[in-house]
Amino acid sequence: MKEEKSDKSAKKFGMVIDLDKCTGCGSCMVACMAENNVPFKEDESKKLVSITWMRVYRLTNGKSFPDTEICYLPKPCQHCGGKGEHGHSPCVSVCPATATDYNKETGIVSQIYTRCFGCRYCMAACPYHARYFNWWDPVWPKGMEEYLSPNVSVRMRGVVEKCSFCFHRYQLAKDKAYYEGRSDIGENEYQTACAQACPAGAITFGDLNDSGHAVYELKKNKNAFRLLERLQTNPKIYYLSSRQWIRRAGDNYLKNEK
């Protein structure tokens, strides 16, 4: 693959999620479903086949009553940049159909449904379980198709889908800026649906490369960590937590490892 020239103006969109603020309310999950035409079935309690681009996990410290602690951890696609930020994310590297690609301009890992033929290599490769497979055709009860948004195409049976960082919102913001004669978009012009909806203000979204964006400083916080950092997938989702056991839960450690 030809290496593109590194562009100084390249963006690296990412997220900082403050787990101290997150209340586990689930708004991010539903904001995402509503924004991205995510379907639903009668029984969604089989979580392995339940499609939630954004999913809130519940972690516990494993201690018994009354020392138990709980932490909620919202987990979208991590938009891995891969080692050295070359775009060799685990999923992109294995896709035989070029249905998922790393956008060097934005750092977003895309998913092109019409190219995907459902081999699910990417799902096996993704260490974050961020990808979901459409085992069934989506069905909306009569009348409910009215609320579907034209900005995100409806997926069909047999394809993989995942969080896109609401890429269509980026496109719309870019179009608007272009129309108004601007070459760049502001921080507030492009926000993901989950960040916008979060009642606790726990999710901050922006360009990790832009010192003017809130995420730029937030990611340097001493309490910041990423999931499975030791795999060197270089994810773009940073988490903040003041509790040590939560930061440690972000990776796999041997029992006695420090």
Add this chain to the structure above:
Amino acid sequence: MKIGRRSFLSLGIGGIAGIMLSPLPWKLMDDSAIWTQAWPWTPVPPKGEATYVNSACTLCPGGCGISVRKINGRAVKIEGIEGHPVNDGGICVLGLSGLQLLYGPTRIRFPFKRVGERGAGKWSEISWEEAISEVAQKLGDLRKNGQSESVACLSGNDKGTVPALFKRFFSAYGSSNFMRIPSVSDSYELAVLRSSGQKAQLAFDIENSDFILSFGSGIIEGWGSPVHMIRANSIVRKAGGKIIQIEPRLSNTAAKSDKWIPINPGTEYALALGIANVIILKSLFNKNFVDSNTSEFNKFAAFVKSVYSIDNVEKITGIKKETIEALALEFAGAAKPVAVCGRGQGKVQGSLGEVMAVQALNALVGNINKKGGVFTVSDHRYFTLPGSVPDATKLANHFTDEVKSGKYTAAVLFVYESNPLYSLSDSKSVREAFAKIPFIVSFSSFMDETATNSDLILPNHVYLERYEDVYAASLPIPVISLSSPVVSPQFDTKHAGDVILKIAKKMGSPVADSFAWNSYDSYLEEAFGDNWKVLSEQGFLEDRTVALAALITASKKFDFTAGFTDIKSLYTPLVTEGDPDKYPLFLIPYDSMRIASGYIGDPPFAVKTVEDTVLKGNDILVEVNPVTAKALGLLEGNSAIVETARGKAKVKIHLFEGIMPGLVAMPRGLGHSAYDNYLAGKGVNINELIGSLEDPASGLDAAWGIRAALIKA
């Protein structure tokens, strides 16, 4: 030419290699991908220009401002309004799912009249004209016979212009039985009335406080104005404030608090009194405030000293002495402390003693009607109706008992923005009571349990199709937002306000004389008068300076005894129903932001967010401490029967370290029999298992759970 083995093989391999090098396999793969994907039934949403309409959400008492994105007249997404004083851009699971309600299959499309047995689901479609005539005729006959009082209304809400119309209708008609669905607001109101002689609500100023002592309030789980409170929680965190959560279960609020203190269920009031005792004994209270703004302090001090000594409180609550003492020191030492009550989402009234004990703490630190404390907020008359409207509100918690026992004969029941057959505790009794009411009129937009069991349905517009003033629940600075039509009515429904006007007109003089308006919309505009312009242009009304100043001067002296000569009777420990030998455990409900338990059932998106440790298939999981489960021989995922004096239900076991041994916790909001297949039949309605428990001091329902047994199935 002879084909030998060698040439056959080379031809075959060569052929395969050739095909593989040609574009054919890729073309075929691509074709098959297209063929398996381009199904005509995969919807392609039509494109169009996006527009936004601002409105307000009415799905819970939160009163959030919402902005709805539309494409060619279709509503496609609900978002929070940035800068709105209630939610500032944030929005909850239920609010986000609103379009599934608007376009959902459970909408009632026309006025319906029951034809089969009640609850059998056989309806005939009738015209609005017929429906309204039928109600007017029935009400007219009853009035002629002097039986006006036999007409009652159960409303989900009593604020705003629509409930005002209902109340006015009931006054003009001659019935005082307009009732609000029970909630903790009833106990707040009673506590304020008895302690300071005001008719007002309590509003806790969480966001400006620096030490929050919460007696089981689910601050981030839908308590008060849910999104506002989650925001407040983040503000407190950022400012370095502390939150202490006291409750028997590690709820989300407890998990996110600085300290979780498990307590024996139902003994919260004793802890508050114990803390008060320590504060008084150590002279840590605000003497200025107590001297000038309270009464009966000495009586209260003597009472807590004699009955709620720290040793006693340790015994009652199961909380260590040192912890109680430390809590008292921290609470009294904080700059802006506030003690908070109203358990869970505040859907249950609770006892008067609990609210009074908590308010006593607030009085001791002098934080009543002060920033970061608790405010007594009177109903703001932003709108005025010409002529007087006597207050017709009654407490609803005795309604079903009185109907069931025959003490009250209800001939007609209106049900507005509520689903009593599902949401009132002791469902069996409620069903029995409802069976005694010959004519039930539902104004519901959805086929919920109560609508299913009614005789006539006059379907209201969904909030996205109508105008209405919306009041945010218990904020120190009241906010009124305007719900505006986002889309035109999808079905043949009518605004409940218009229906009341039409019924009144149909009945003629004298009832009709109190209703001069031709439509609800013109009534709404007239009622708000000068405020209408701001309300309709800005989308909300909020008067920070005037509201706060008025409240502070209006506050009267706080009576520690709430007017009880025998203060002990205010704090009688309540004994929960059930024989402790037969029912050795205690079943408690819990609330969640992901499961709507009010008059709206959980929409599909919301149900999808429910964890598989709560709902698995159609089975509900109850939380049990592993120690308790072990003693009963129960393992994770085992089936069991929960039995109480009120009923029993099949459940599955989820082992949870975050719950006190001896308890069983079940979420509220599941176990619907009505609504669609995405909700109906999933789990158990905890109201089927819980009865009411009358607080003798106030007559309020103080039940928070019930004694129960768990038997391996």
